[in-house]
Amino acid sequence: xxxxxxxxxxxxxxxxxxxxxxxxxxxxxxxxxxxxxxxxxxxxxxxxxxxxxxxxxxxxxxxxxxxxxxxxxxxxxxxxxxxxxxxxxxxxxxxxxxxxxxxxxxxxxxxxxxxxxxxxxxxxxxxxxxxxxxxxxxxxxxxxxxxxxxxxxxxxxxxxxxxxxxxxxxxxxxxxxxxxxxxxxxxxxxxxxxxxxxxxxxxxxxxxxxxxxxxxxxxxxxxxxxxxxxxxxxxxxxxxxxxxxxxxxxxxxxxxxxxxxxxxxxxxxxxxxxxxxxxxxxxxxxxxxxxxxxxxxxxxxxxxxxxxxxxxxxxxxxxxxxxxxxxxxxxxxxxxxxxxxxxxxxxxxxxxxxxxxxxxxxxxxxxxxxxxxxxxxxxxxxxxxxxxxxxxxxxxxxxxxxxxxxxxxxxxxxxxxxxxxxxxxxxxxxxxxxxxxxxxxxxxxxxxxxxxxxxxxxxxxxxxxxxxxxxxxxxxxxxxxxxxxxxxxxxxxxxxxxxxxxxxxxxxxxxxxxxxxxxxxxxxxxxxxxxxxxxxxxxxxxxxxxxxxxxxxxxxxxxxxxxxxxxxxxxxxxxxxxxxxxxxxxxxxx
Numbered sequence: 001x002x003x004x005x006x007x008x009x010x011x012x013x014x015x016x017x018x019x020x021x022x023x024x025x026x027x028x029x030x031x032x033x034x035x036x037x038x039x040x041x042x043x044x045x046x047x048x049x050x051x052x053x054x055x056x057x058x059x060x061x062x063x064x065x066x067x068x069x070x071x072x073x074x075x076x077x078x079x080x081x082x083x084x085x086x087x088x089x090x091x092x093x094x095x096x097x098x099x100x101x102x103x104x105x106x107x108x109x110x111x112x113x114x115x116x117x118x119x120x121x122x123x124x125x126x127x128x129x130x131x132x133x134x135x136x137x138x139x140x141x142x143x144x145x146x147x148x149x150x151x152x153x154x155x156x157x158x159x160x161x162x163x164x165x166x167x168x169x170x171x172x173x174x175x176x177x178x179x180x181x182x183x184x185x186x187x188x189x190x191x192x193x194x195x196x197x198x199x200x201x202x203x204x205x206x207x208x209x210x211x212x213x214x215x216x217x218x219x220x221x222x223x224x225x226x227x228x229x230x231x232x233x234x235x236x237x238x239x240x241x242x243x244x245x246x247x248x249x250x251x252x253x254x255x256x257x258x259x260x261x262x263x264x265x266x267x268x269x270x271x272x273x274x275x276x277x278x279x280x281x282x283x284x285x286x287x288x289x290x291x292x293x294x295x296x297x298x299x300x301x302x303x304x305x306x307x308x309x310x311x312x313x314x315x316x317x318x319x320x321x322x323x324x325x326x327x328x329x330x331x332x333x334x335x336x337x338x339x340x341x342x343x344x345x346x347x348x349x350x351x352x353x354x355x356x357x358x359x360x361x362x363x364x365x366x367x368x369x370x371x372x373x374x375x376x377x378x379x380x381x382x383x384x385x386x387x388x389x390x391x392x393x394x395x396x397x398x399x400x401x402x403x404x405x406x407x408x409x410x411x412x413x414x415x416x417x418x419x420x421x422x423x424x425x426x427x428x429x430x431x432x433x434x435x436x437x438x439x440x441x442x443x444x445x446x447x448x449x450x451x452x453x454x455x456x457x458x459x460x461x462x463x464x465x466x467x468x469x470x471x472x473x474x475x476x477x478x479x480x481x482x483x484x485x486x487x488x489x490x491x492x493x494x495x496x497x498x499x500x501x502x503x504x505x506x507x508x509x510x511x512x513x514x515x516x517x518x519x520x521x522x523x524x525x526x527x528x529x530x531x532x533x534x535x536x537x538x539x540x541x542x543x544x545x546x547x548x549x550x551x552x553x554x555x556x557x558x559x560x561x562x563x564x565x566x567x568x569x570x571x572x573x574x575x576x577x578x579x580x581x582x583x584x585x586x587x588x589x590x
Contacts, residue, residue: 002246002450004454005331007023008454010022011037011067011074013485015075015078016485017092017129018489019132020135021135021137022067022134023139024064024136024164025160027164027167028050031047031062033454033455034062034066041070043066048062054166056160056167061171065172067134068134068171071134075129079129083109083110083122083125091486102125102128102129105125108121135176137178137180138161138164138180139161139180141182143161143186144159144395146159156190174206174207175207176209176234177209179212183222197231203290203293205234209226209234210233210234210236210237211233212238213236214238214249215251215254215259216263219233219263223270224274227281228281230278230281235298236299236301237301237302237303237325238260238303240304240305241515245328245368246367246368247363247367248366252540253539254543254546255508255512255547255551256304256507260318261319261550263300263320264319274298300320300321301322301325302319302323302324303324304325304473304511305475305511306325307504308498308500308563310562313560313561314563326488329499331476332344332476332481332483333484335484335485336485339453339457340452343468346370346373346470347476348479348482350472354477355369356369356370356474357369359442360375360376360443360444360446361446362444370470373467374452374467375445376444376469379442379444379467383441389416390409391412394447394448395409395447397411403415409445410440410443411446423436423437449466449468449469450470452466452469453468478500487499494562503567505564508551508571509551512547512571513571516544516579519540519541519579523586544579548572555568
């Protein structure tokens with residue numbers, strides 16, 4: 001959900017036992033949020049200036065420790081509340097899944113008359129309460145290597161990803177680091193330097209590793225690389241390539257159900273492949289590896305576009321997923337996410353046409369976006385001046401060396417002025433020049449803008465001082481008001497009337513349409529005389545056709561709960577026709 005819109009979510013939901021994830025890409029943002037919460041909870045605060053040696057890692061560690069302390073305070077307050085009252089302790093138990101043993105015991109407690117036995121069960125339930133996990137996301141490929149004060153490159157230890165990882169590793173948290181956005185060998189090698197990611201004498205891992213993956217092959221390759229260093233992956237988190245929030249990393253045409261089917265058929269290979277490598281590493285280090293630990297298979301979970309209980313049930317029952325992840329709908333839950341009022345209202349009112357895959361990211365990767373944000377208005381206004389682009393106040397996405405020795409960001413004024421000058425001097429016709437200029441001027445300062453909504457919502461920043469960007473998944477179009485935390489949790493578990501209408505397209509149908517749109521866009525951008533490029537288009541086409549055929553099989557089966565399988569059947573017919581038309585046209589032009 002971007003750098004800002006889950007920045008304090010654990011403080012809001014972890015006291016109720018709900019797991020959540022913080023992004024720590026922006027260490028300057030976390031420092032400002034740390035100051036805010038230190039003041040709110042009367043905690044000691046000493047600023048860690050931008051110029052501090054190893055400041056990025058230190059700021060992240062300090063913030064995560066602050067979050068852990070605040071969550072613990074809030075959780076202890078809830079745990080110390082009495083039973084048989086309409087309070088947050090009751091809310092804690094009410095929001096648990098109905099299958100939870102703890103919830104079943106709580107319901108048993110409510111039916112008991114006062115007695116020693118009831119007092120004993122009250123204590124037992126209170127002792128078994130746990131806060132949610134405070135997990136941390138690091139985009140592995142967002143990994144600048146900075147220069148020192150003399151302009152010389154610093155060692156790998158100080159790269160952005162390594163410093164962020166070090167910040168998490170040195171924190172007090174017992175939780176997971178979620179690695180996303182690709183395979184980074186430099187980071188993966190560095191991880192082996194921290195003992196908390198290895199089992200202790202009791203067989204426990206203080207900190208665990210979660211990998212976001214696009215397919216089974218990626219899971220196997222990355223997991224094997226880590227296993228050779230004795231590092232275990234506790235969870236493989238599968239995400240739809242396009243039907244998600246934030247940056248969209250498209251697959252080679254395989255739709256989510258086809259990817260899940262392969263995981264379900266082959267997931268036993270994961271443990272069988274990794275376990276001997278891990279044991280070999282421990283043996284080489286002279287460490288004891290507990291027998292019980294070898295029986296722990298990594299979890300396989302899924303997220304991206306899930307909209308109702310029926311879809312989640314299919315993912316769990318048909319594909320053996322251990323858990324499902326929900327994010328975008330929580331942007332409309334003020335109890336869970338720090339979103340400024342104008343942006344939250346924009347999200348509430350957004351329809352399908354307002355949510356789109358944009359080209360605003362300086363990374364050059366499609367970015368899920370919503371129209372008419374403060375960020376969009378600010379960027380357009382700058383584009384109409386003689387100095388478009390951003391001053392680049394943070395620089396986390398400085399990777400381009402097209403015009404400069406040191407990397408700069410494609411959303412920066414420096415880059416945009418240089419690139420537009422090059423376009424203007426080129427021999428392209430006016431139409432092509434206009435297209436290229438528009439593509440450059442669309443780039444937005446995500447580093448800064450994605451964090452502003454949180455700062456505004458907490459009263460740290462005035463609205464007019466901070467353009468707000470947000471990156472919801474397209475699923476948000478079907479959620480049309482603000483919700484309480486309990487409402488959203490009940491919706492996820494199918495315990496209330498669905499919060500989305502019956503005509504909402506199935507998550508698989510939406511993803512399918514997005515992939516056909518994606519291939520259409522790729523066709524426009526591809527030199528059809530390029531044999532290699534045409535081969536990739538054909539691979540995309542072939543894989544997507546196979547996935548569509550499988551979706552047709554799903555659509556002909558029985559629905560889970562409130563699944564809209566009819567929309568999936570319609571999508572297979574409609575999108576296959578669109579795909580064939582596009583591919584035939586491209587082939588004819590090649």
